[in-house]
Amino acid sequence: MRVRVTVGxxxxxxxxxxxxxxxxxxLPIxxxxRTAEALDAGDIATVAVKLIDCASAPPRGS
Structure with a gap:
């Protein structure tokens, strides 16, 4: 599914x-x-994800 992501x-x-x-x-980052936001493996980050392409979304309940 295509998404728009915000981290920091x-x-x-x-x-x-x-x-x-x-x-x-x-979610690949x-x-x-990762460099710009000073993220390392194991870090916890606040992530906002917005779905931008509903056509590729799997049907609910599958």
Whole structure:
């Protein structure tokens, strides 16, 4: 699913991917964003995610 993501002062467009093993989605965060926002592995960050492409969203309940 295509999304617009904001972490700190960084906003970008990307996609989130289903992780069936965990029953959740994976959000890749670009290296440039991790550097700009001083994020390291294991850090906790506040993330705003806005769905921008509903056509690729799986049907509810699947």
């Amino acid at each position: 002062g960084s906003t970008w467009t990307t996609a989130i991917f289903p992780d069936s093993a965990r029953g959740s989605y994976v 670009k290296r440039a964003v």
